[in-house]
Each structure stands twice: as C-alpha cells, then as structure tokens.
Amino acid sequence: MRITRSRTTGYVIVSTVVLALALAGCGSAATPTVPPTAKPAAPTAVPPTAVPPTPVPKVLNFGPLLDAKGLSPDMTNFWELYGVVENLTTLDPEGVLVPDLATEWTMTGDKTWEFKLRQGVMMHDGMPFTADVVVFALNRYANLEAARAEMKGATVVAKDDYTVEITTTTHIPYLPQVLTDYTLGIMPAEAYDADGNATTVIGTGPFQYVEWIKDERATVTKFADYWGEPAKVDVINLLRIPDTHTRATMLRTGELDIAEGLPIADAKAMASDPDVNIIETPQTRYRVIYFNNAAPPFDDVRVRKAINYAIDRDSLVQYVLEGYGTIAQGPWLPSLPWGNPDLKGYGYDPDAAKALLKDAGAENLTFNLCTYTSRAELPLLAQAIQAQLADIGVTVNLEVGEYSACQKAVSEGTHEAVLIARGPLYGGYDPTTLYATDYACDGNYNWSSYCTPEFEALLTQAKGTDDVATRYALAQEMEQMLVDEAVDAFLNYYVGLVGTRANVSGFVPHALEMGSPMEMIDIE
Amino acid sequence: MGAILFRRLGWLPIVLIGVSIITFAFTYLSAGDPAMHIFWARYGQEMAPSEELLARIRVEAGLDKPIPIQYLNWLGRILRGDLGESFLDKKPIISILARRIPVTLEVGGASLLLALLIALPLGTWAATHPYSWVDSLSLMLSNTGVAIPQYWIGPVLILVFSVHFRLLPTAGWGTPKHLVMPVLTLFLVPLAFFTRMVRAGLLEVLEQDYIRTAHAKGLSRRTVLWRHAFKNAFIPLVSVVGLQITGIIAGSVIVESIFAIPGIGSATYQAVLWRDLPLIQACTLVFVTTAVVANALADVVYVLLNPAISYNG
Numbered sequence: 001m002r003i004t005r006s007r008t009t010g011y012v013i014v015s016t017v018v019l020a021l022a023l024a025g026c027g028s029a030a031t032p033t034v035p036p037t038a039k040p041a042a043p044t045a046v047p048p049t050a051v052p053p054t055p056v057p058k059v060l061n062f063g064p065l066l067d068a069k070g071l072s073p074d075m076t077n078f079w080e081l082y083g084v085v086e087n088l089t090t091l092d093p094e095g096v097l098v099p100d101l102a103t104e105w106t107m108t109g110d111k112t113w114e115f116k117l118r119q120g121v122m123m124h125d126g127m128p129f130t131a132d133v134v135v136f137a138l139n140r141y142a143n144l145e146a147a148r149a150e151m152k153g154a155t156v157v158a159k160d161d162y163t164v165e166i167t168t169t170t171h172i173p174y175l176p177q178v179l180t181d182y183t184l185g186i187m188p189a190e191a192y193d194a195d196g197n198a199t200t201v202i203g204t205g206p207f208q209y210v211e212w213i214k215d216e217r218a219t220v221t222k223f224a225d226y227w228g229e230p231a232k233v234d235v236i237n238l239l240r241i242p243d244t245h246t247r248a249t250m251l252r253t254g255e256l257d258i259a260e261g262l263p264i265a266d267a268k269a270m271a272s273d274p275d276v277n278i279i280e281t282p283q284t285r286y287r288v289i290y291f292n293n294a295a296p297p298f299d300d301v302r303v304r305k306a307i308n309y310a311i312d313r314d315s316l317v318q319y320v321l322e323g324y325g326t327i328a329q330g331p332w333l334p335s336l337p338w339g340n341p342d343l344k345g346y347g348y349d350p351d352a353a354k355a356l357l358k359d360a361g362a363e364n365l366t367f368n369l370c371t372y373t374s375r376a377e378l379p380l381l382a383q384a385i386q387a388q389l390a391d392i393g394v395t396v397n398l399e400v401g402e403y404s405a406c407q408k409a410v411s412e413g414t415h416e417a418v419l420i421a422r423g424p425l426y427g428g429y430d431p432t433t434l435y436a437t438d439y440a441c442d443g444n445y446n447w448s449s450y451c452t453p454e455f456e457a458l459l460t461q462a463k464g465t466d467d468v469a470t471r472y473a474l475a476q477e478m479e480q481m482l483v484d485e486a487v488d489a490f491l492n493y494y495v496g497l498v499g500t501r502a503n504v505s506g507f508v509p510h511a512l513e514m515g516s517p518m519e520m521i522d523i524e
Numbered sequence: 525m526g527a528i529l530f531r532r533l534g535w536l537p538i539v540l541i542g543v544s545i546i547t548f549a550f551t552y553l554s555a556g557d558p559a560m561h562i563f564w565a566r567y568g569q570e571m572a573p574s575e576e577l578l579a580r581i582r583v584e585a586g587l588d589k590p591i592p593i594q595y596l597n598w599l600g601r602i603l604r605g606d607l608g609e610s611f612l613d614k615k616p617i618i619s620i621l622a623r624r625i626p627v628t629l630e631v632g633g634a635s636l637l638l639a640l641l642i643a644l645p646l647g648t649w650a651a652t653h654p655y656s657w658v659d660s661l662s663l664m665l666s667n668t669g670v671a672i673p674q675y676w677i678g679p680v681l682i683l684v685f686s687v688h689f690r691l692l693p694t695a696g697w698g699t700p701k702h703l704v705m706p707v708l709t710l711f712l713v714p715l716a717f718f719t720r721m722v723r724a725g726l727l728e729v730l731e732q733d734y735i736r737t738a739h740a741k742g743l744s745r746r747t748v749l750w751r752h753a754f755k756n757a758f759i760p761l762v763s764v765v766g767l768q769i770t771g772i773i774a775g776s777v778i779v780e781s782i783f784a785i786p787g788i789g790s791a792t793y794q795a796v797l798w799r800d801l802p803l804i805q806a807c808t809l810v811f812v813t814t815a816v817v818a819n820a821l822a823d824v825v826y827v828l829l830n831p832a833i834s835y836n837g
Contacts (some may be wrong), residue, residue, distance in 0.1 A: 070613045145577070146567055197614075214613065214620075215794060216697065216786045241695055241784045242794065245679060250694045253686050374797075404560065423570050437572065444572035 057234035060504070060523050063247045065261035065496075067215055067240045071198035073137075073185030074144055082238060083231070083518030084124075084220055085185035085203035088115055088134065089176045091429070095336060095511040097177060101129065101186055101204060105176055107466070108165070113175050117162040121227040124201075124208040125190055131158035133188045138166065140196075141184060150178045150428055173466040177429035180514070206231040206519035215240055232506065232522035251276060251499045257523055258504060262497040264322050270499060281496035281509035282335065285423045286328045287381060289369070289489040292415050294449035297367060302360040304486035308346040310353035310392045311385055317492050320384050321377060325492040330479045331424050331434060333493055335511055338431045338472035345483055345490075353392050366395040370406040371419040381491065382419050410447050418447055421494070425512065431475035432463050439482060450487050532823050536816070543812045544602070547805050548595050559587050561799045565611035602809070608802040610795075617806045620791060625810070627697065628780070628787035632772040634703060635710035636765070639718050647722025651730065651757075652749070662719050669716025674775050678709045678782040695784035706783045710775050714768040721764045725757040732756075759830050766822025770815040 068078035079085040088102035102115040121129035135156050141147055142154040153169045172178065191202040201209035206228065207220035218238040222231040239256065241247040248266035251259040252273065262270075262278070270276045289307070291298035298304050317325045329345025332338060357363050369385070371378045379400045386396040399405070409415040424434045437443045440459055441451035455478060462474040482488070500507050506520040559581045563573045573581075582588045586597060601608065607617040650662040685705060686694040692701050729735060730753060738748045776789030784790070788807055795803035 075613070145580075213786075214615075215790065216784075239696065239784075242790060243695075243782050243784065246682065246695045246782055246784060249679075249682055249687060253690065253694055255686075255694055255696075407560070426568060426570055444574065445570075 058232070058523055059235045059237065060233045060258065060521060061237045061239060061256050063241050063250060063256040063259040064238050068212055068218060071191070071201050071212065073187055074141060074146065074183045075198075077182035077515075078218070079201050079203060079209065080182045080185050080205075081515035082218075082220060082236065083205045083207040083515075084201055084209050085187060086205050087181075087185055088117075088179045091180050091510075091512055091514055093508045093510045093517065097180065097337075101134070102179075107173070107175075110171050111168050113166045113168075114159065115164050115166065117164065118227065119162055121204050122225045123188060123204050124223055125188070127188065127190070129186075129204055130161045131164050134158075134164045134186060136189045137186045138164075138184065140192075146183075148178065148181065148183065148428060150175065151184065171464070173471070174428070174430040174432075174468075180429055182514075207236060215242075226519070229519050231519040236518070248499065251501065254501060257501045258507060258521070259499045260496070262499050264324050264497070267324070267497045267499070268322065275502050277500050277502060277504075279498045279500065279507065279509055280324070281498055281513070282326070282333060282511055283494040283496050283513050284333045284336065284425055285421055285494040285513075286331060286333075287325075287378070287419065287421050287491045287494075288328075288331070289385075289491065290410075290415075290418045290420065290447040291486075291488055292413070292417070292447075292449050293487060294451075295413070295416070297362055297365055298416065300360050300362070301485055302356045303362050303365065304489075305346070306353040306356035306360070306362075306365075306392070307389065307394070308486045308489050309349045309356065310389055310394065311346075311489060311491070312348040312388055313346075313491060314348065315388075316381055316384055320380050321492065324495045324497065326495065328490040328492050330483050330490055331422075331438075332431065332475075332479060333511075337468075338475040340476045340479060343476075343480060343483060346486075350392050357392065357394070363393060364395075365393075366397065367416045368397045368399055369417045369419055370399040370401075370409055370415055372401060372403040372406055374403060375421050378419055378421065385419070413449070415447070420447075431472070431478070432459060435459050435462075435475075435478060439478075439487070448487050450482075452485075455481060528827055529824055532820060532827070536820050539816050540813060543816060544599055544809065545595070547808045547812065548598055550801075550805060550808065558801060559585065561801055562611055565799055565801075607806045607809075610803050611800045612798055612803075617803055620803065621788065621806060621810065624786060624788040624791050627785060628773075628776050628789055631703065631706050631710065631779070631785060631787060632769075632776060634707045635772060636714055636768065638707060639711045639714035639768075640765075643715055643718030643722055647719045648726060648749070650719070650723045651726035654727065659723075662723060666716040666720040669712040669719075672712060674709050674713075674778045675782065677712065678705070678779060681705045681708055682782075695782070697785050702783070702785075706779050706785060709779050709782075710772060713771055713775070714765075717764050717768060718761065721761050722757070725760050726753060729753050729757040756830075759826060762825050762829065763819075763822045766819045769818040773811050773814060 062082070064078070064082070066078070069076040071079075073080065073085050080087070086100050088100060089105075090098055090100040092098045099118070101118050101121065103118050105113055105115045108114045115134075117129070117131060117134065123129050123133070127133075135158050138151070138154070138156040142151050142156070147153075150168060150170075150172045155167045157165050157167075159165055166175065168175065178184070186204065187198070188202055191198050191200050193199050201212075203209070204227065206223055206226040208223040210219040210221055212218040217240055220236050220238070222234045224230070241250060241256075244261055244263045245266060247256065247259045248262050248270065250256040251262075252270060252275075254275070267278050271278060291304050291307075293299060293304070313327045317323065317327055330340070330343050332340065334341040334343070354363075357365060369382055371382045373379055379398070382396075382398050382400065386398060389396050403420075406415065406418050406420065410418065422438075435455075436459065437445040439446065439448065439450050439455060441456060458474060458478050458481070462471055462478065465471045465474060483490070496509070496513070498507070498509065501523075503524040504521065505524075506522045508516050508520060510516055557578075559578050560573070562581050562585055563571070563578065567573070579588075586594055589597070598608075605618065607621070609616055610620065646658070646662050646665075650656075650659040653659060682694050682705065685692040692704055693699070696702050735748060735753060738752050743751075773789075776787055777792050778789070779785070780787045780789035781793045788810060791803065792807040792811075794800075795807060
C-alpha cells in the first residue's frame with residue numbers, strides 16, 4: 001500500500017471528527033458523504049462544545065440529458081460531464097485546448113509524446129495522482145477493442161513520477177486533442193475488479209462518486225481536496241427523467257434546478273416564466289442530406305447544386321425548428337478552431353436551381369429521400385424540403401423509417417439521398433477524422449460515395465502536417481471544396497436547450513457539448 | 525371438469541413456445557443485421573464498423589450459426605434462467621428484471637385493486653338503480669375511461685397536481701406520494717371495463733327467473749343480491765380482470781416513462797431506444813408470458829366458479 005502509516009492515522013482522526021460533526025448535525029435532510037481529507041487535523045483542537053452547527057448542505061437537483069451507460073470512462077462520458085473524472089487535456093467552454101491533469105506536452109519523436117503531469121493532485125480514494133495511474137488508464141484503453149484508432153495499440157510508460165511517454169502506432173500530430181475525448185478519462189486500477197470491470201468511479205474532479213442506480217439516479221458530492229477551484233455546491237443529484245416533457249415540468253415546479261435537453265415547445269412555454277432561464281447551447285452536430293455521388297441523379301454536380309440552391313435554409317430553421325438551430329453551409333460549426341465563418345455556401349435561389357436542372361436535362365427530377373424517426377424533427381424537415389423542392393418541379397419520395405433502414409440502403413448502394421443528423425467529432429477532435437470517415441475513398445461512413453484524387457491529396461497532406469495553423473487552413477480548404485462540389489446539402493446545426501432555475505448561477509454552456517464546469521455552479 | 529382444465533392448461537406450453545419463437549424472431553424482423561445493433565449499442569449509432577469487427581461480434585454473439593440453432597441455444601439458456609446480458613452495460617438481464625418487476629407489480633397491482641374497489645359498488649349501484657344519476661355517472665366513466673389515452677391523462681394530472689397545486693412530486697419513485705398519479709393514470713381503463721361488466725352482469729342476472737323466485741320467497745333485497753345474484757353476476761368479471769392485466773402491462777411502458785418509474789415498462793422503453801435486443805427480448809417475453817398465463821388462469825377460475833361452462837375446443 002502506498003498510504004504511509006502517519007497518514008492513515010490522520011485519516012482515522014479526521015474521519016472520527018467528521019463522523020462526530022455529522023452526528024451533531026443530523027437534523028439536516030441529506031447529509032452528503034464527506035470524503036476523508038488529508039488536511040491537518042485541526043478540528044481536534046476545538047473543544048466539542050464549540051463545534052459550530054453544520055451548515056445545511058447545498059443540494060443541486062440536475063436532470064441530465066442521458067443516463068450513464070456504465071462506470072468506466074470508455075463506456076460513458078457521464079462522469080466527465082458531471083465533474084468526477086478528468087482527462088490529461090481538455091477543451092474549455094469556448095472550445096480551446098487547455099491543460100487538465102497534464103500541464104505541458106511536447107512531441108518528442110515521430111510517434112512519441114511526453115506529457116508532464118500536474119503535481120499535488122489527490123484522487124477521490126485519497127491516493128496521490130502520479131504517472132502510474134496514467135500508465136494504467138491509458139494502456140488499459142489502448143488495448144480495448146473499441147479504442148479510438150489514434151490510441152489503439154499505443155504504449156504508455158512512466159519516465160518519472162510526473163512524466164509519461166506515449167508512443168502511438170502511427171504519427172498523430174493532434175494527440176493532445178485526442179486525449180480530451182471522454183473515453184480517455186483517467187481512472188486508476190483500484191476502480192476495477194479482477195475481471196477488468198469497473199466497480200466504482202474514482203476520479204480527480206471537483207465532485208466524487210457516491211452512487212449510481214441505472215435509469216434512476218446518480219449522486220456525486222463535493223470533493224474537498226480538489227486541485228482546482230473548489231465546488232460551490234455540496235451534493236448533486238443527477239436524476240434520470242427519461243421523458244423530456246416531464247423533465248421540463250420538474251424544472252417548472254422547482255423539483256429540478258437544472259434540466260438538459262428541453263423540448264422546443266416546453267422551452268417556448270417557459271420563456272415567460274421569471275423563475276426559469278433558458279440557455280441555448282451551440283452544438284457541433286448538424287443535419288445534412290447525403291447525396292449518393294456515385295449514381296444518377298446525383299452523380300451530376302449541377303443536380304446537387306440545384307438542390308442546394310432550392311433549399312430555403314432560413315425558413316427551415318425559422319419555421320420547422322422554431323428558431324432553435326443555426327444555418328449550416330458546411331460540416332464545421334464556425335466557432336470551432338478550424339471553423340470558417342467566411343465559408344461560401346448556397347443562398348436560396350430557386351431560379352438558379354431551375355437553370356441548373358435545365359442545363360443538366362433533369363427538369364422532371366424525382367428522387368428518394370431516406371430519413372428516420374428517432375430524431376423527431378428529421379421527418380418534419382424532410383417534408384418541408386419536399387415542399388420546397390416541389391416549387392422547382394422536383395418530386396421527392398420520402399422514405400421515413402428507422403435509421404437502420406437508411407443504413408441498409410447505403411450499405412447496399414441503393415440510396416439516392418439520406419437526411420441524417422451527424423456528430424462530426426466522434427472520430428476525434430480534429431478535422432481530418434471526419435474527412436477520413438465520411439469523404440475519403442475508403443471511408444467507412446462515406447454515405448456520399450465521394451472519392452476524388454484532389455480531396456484525397458489534401459487529406460494526406462493535412463494528416464501529415466504537424467503545424468496546427470497550417471493543418472486547420474487545409475481543413476478549411478477541404479471544407480470549401482466539399483461545398484463547391486455540392487457533395488452534400490448541409491442544412492443546420494443543433495442548438496441544445498438547458499433550463500436553469502433563477503436561483504442557479506454559474507452555469508456556462510460548453511461550445512462543444514463537453515459539459516459545463518460543474519464546480520462553477522452555485523445555488524442560493 | 526378436470527379434462528377441461530387439462531385441455532386449457534395443456535395448450536399453455538404450446539402457446540408459450542409460439543411466444544418464444546415470435547419473441548426471438550424480433551431480432552431478425554427488426555430491420556438490419558443484429559450484429560450491427562450490437563455494434564451500435566456498444567460504440568454509438570454514428571460509428572461505422574469494420575467488417576472484421578462485425579465478424580468478431582457475430583462469432584461472440586453466436587450469430588454465425590444457423591438461425592434454428594441460434595433459437596434453440598437461446599431457448600435453452602432461457603429455460604435455465606439465463607436471459608443473457610444487456611448489450612449496453614453487459615449486466616445480466618435477470619438482475620435488471622429482478623429489480624424492476626416488483627416495481628411494476630406494485631403500480632399495476634395498486635391500479636387493478638383500486639379499479640375493483642370502485643367498480644364493484646359503483647356497478648352494483650348502477651345496476652340496482654338503472655337510469656339513476658349514479659347509473660349515468662358510471663356510464664360516463666366507462667366511456668371516458670376507455671377513451672382517454674394514458675399519454676394525455678398523465679401529463680394533465682402532472683399539470684393539475686404538481687404544477688398547479690404543488691401537491692405531488694412530478695416524477696420519481698420511492699414514497700407513497702410517487703404512486704398516486706401513475707395509479708390514477710393506469711386505473712381508468714380497468715375501472716371503465718370493470719364498472720360496465722359489473723353493471724351488465726348484474727342487470728342480466730337480476731332478470732333471471734331464480735332471482736324472481738328468491739324475491740317471491742320473501743327474501744330481503746340484500747340477501748337476494750349477496751346470496752344469489754353476485755355469485756353469478758361476477759363470473760364474467762374474472763375474464764375481464766385477466767384481460768386488464770394485459771392492458772396494465774401495456775400501459776406501464778407509457779406511464780413508467782412519463783413518471784420516471786424504474787419498472788419493467790420504462791426498462792422496455794429504454795431498451796428500445798438503445799436497441800438493446802436481449803433486454804427487449806426479455807421484457808417482451810415477460811410481458812407476453814404474463815398475459816398468456818393471466819388469461820389462462822382467468823379461464824381456469826371461470827370454469828371453477830361456473831361448472832355449467834365447458835370448453836369444446
């Protein structure tokens with residue numbers, strides 16, 4: 001064991017005091033589990049009669065969008081979102097890469113990186129955070145079947161107590177960005193049983209894990225020895241309310257202090273409620289029509305352009321999404337580091353569309369548009385697009401069913417156009433990952449069947465570019481190429497709706513859906 | 525009568541085997557490759573697998589074997605009490621069911637009981653005082669009860685009791701207060717059917733000759749009702765209770781989702797959302813088996829209560 005004897009004794013003393021305090025203040029309803037602290041046992045000097053009354057703990061009731069899918073970071077982003085588990089690097093609410101458990105990093109070779117770790121960090125089990133924890137966590141991840149390509153098969157070794165060296169199987173110039181991914185959260189071996197299944201959550205964040213009952217609730221409490229800014233609330237109850245309407249209602253009644261994933265109709269209804277604030281959170285996920293570029297009618301760039309011109313993106317956002325969305329012309333949200341606010345896209349121009357169709361000899365164009373119901377707004381958007389295209393004489397046959405039905409058509413190559421919602425950062429926090437899956441000739445999500453030597457050449461060049469600025473400039477060039485060739489019809493980005501009670505402060509929406517900093521949230 | 529029971533219950537295993545085949549077939553009827561569903565459940569719907577990963581999943585899940593063999597393997601495991609593991613968190617499904625079935629039983633049982641407790645006196649009063657205002661009320665209740673959908677009445681109850689009067693918690697589980705609105709949502713349909721059944725059954729019986737004879741003997745109205753009428757009037761109710769158990773199960777999916785109750789209904793809903801096929805199969809199996817067994821039992825009780833009935837099937 002790494003705990004020294006004197007420290008163990010310290011725990012016993014502190015725990016006893018804490019227990020006494022808890023008993024003294026047992027009138028309070030929800031006494032949080034108080035973590036053992038390693039601070040000097042000062043309270044022992046205070047005579048028992050002078051013990052101040054325990055303040056009522058600040059409890060925050062939070063209705064998350066989704067439940068956890070498990071305990072280990074590779075299974076769920078839940079414990080990172082709600083302040084329990086942390087990564088070596090992270091993205092701040094603006095989307096900027098910042099140090100987290102690592103303070104600095106350098107590329108030391110073609111495939112090797114060195115990360116200096118933050119010192120003086122204590123984990124929730126009372127152990128110090130050192131290189132061996134990172135070595136365990138990342139090596140475990142690198143051997144998982146589902147590991148991200150960048151980290152799969154990587155080896156991680158400790159150079160000293162606070163330095164680790166990561167060796168990847170290929171050249172990954174954006175490894176620090178990859179390490180922000182939730183699957184790469186740092187959890188020590190002590191959290192796993194002999195079979196490698198997590199039995200608890202041990203992290204380094206501002207909140208520590210107390211319990212999780214699947215599909216019911218999770219509870220986290222303030223970690224007093226957090227290395228950063230201490231949390232302002234003592235307990236967060238993360239209540240799983242599957243029905244979004246019920247979740248919104250509980251915000252109205254005050255049973256929830258913060259509710260994520262509000263339906264548009266409820267957000268509108270609560271807009272006039274002085275006790276509730278509705279916060280719009282930008283999201284990178286977008287809605288897009290993937291054209292099958294390899295088969296008629298969409299193997300003709302004029303036809304693809306015509307459809308792009310004939311879609312009135314503004315009214316889709318205004319009337320179908322009731323204002324809760326932002327217009328997209330390309331895959332990247334302009335606020336991303338490689339996003340392009342000056343991207344040249346397609347305005348609404350039905351005359352240009354008609355001219356293009358005439359030129360292509362496709363005036364009486366008819367095509368099938370596949371979409372699915374699990375995202376309720378997609379069929380509505382499809383209907384609106386159907387009506388817009390009817391204005392230029394194009395007939396759209398809607399095929400509305402399950403996602404798997406569209407996927408099946410794509411895998412058989414029988415699809416013409418597919419309207420889907422796409423999260424572009426699943427493959428990693430770098431533009432090349434989406435390009436590699438969706439627009440490379442061998443991409444395994446290339447639903448557009450897009451394959452050109454020019455794009456391939458740029459992709460190869462971008463992948464081999466270590467300089468971040470150059471890399472992002474190439475990404476913008478590639479995005480413009482996709483738009484110029486009208487490979488797909490990008491429609492709009494999602495906007496998340498989070499509601500907070502008026503007495504909640506410090507909730508900062510994260511630009512990239514990676515969670516608001518939980519330690520900042522306060523409640524009166 | 526023994527032969528009748530034997531014949532009725534003798535069908536049960538055959539029906540259950542049919543049920544198991546249909547349940548299993550869901551895996552294949554649901555669009556797409558089950559290996560894809562496993563992949564999506566584990567890696568997220570927007571990922572695309574490599575062929576070798578899919579092949580590995582097929583071997584791991586036994587999907588590479590012929591379908592009849594897969595079915596027999598699955599049936600064998602189920603008969604040994606092994607319902608498999610959830611795709612999502614890899615927990616044994618039996619432990620999920622063990623935690624959730626009692627919750628659904630509590631909500632469903634309370635709903636049925638409350639419906640019976642109200643329907644019996646209400647239906648009786650309506651039958652013995654036909655065309656009175658109580659009778660009209662019972663008729664109105666029967667019609668609206670079956671007409672109001674649960675996904676509407678649930679949110680309306682929330683608006684009234686939680687948002688407006690702040691009397692009850694909107695959703696959740698754990699205190700008796702959490703039980704009120706789910707039960708009120710679920711009990712309306714059975715209440716409607718039971719009331720109508722009690723009223724109709726009693727009205728019919730009250731017109732029979734033996735009741736007139738009993739009256740003629742000079743027995744009091746109460747004795748006639750309790751000793752002679754009820755016994756025969758309530759027999760049809762038994763089969764309706766059996767049917768309503770099925771209705772309660774179906775309703776639990778909606779009601780438990782609205783009120784965030786951790787029962788088997790909301791588990792089914794979640795399983796469908798996440799395409800957790802083994803859990804969907806297990807929940808379906810529990811639902812259908814309960815329905816089949818409840819109806820078979822209702823038939824048996826029916827026969828036991830009324831020796832005049834025979835099945836000539």
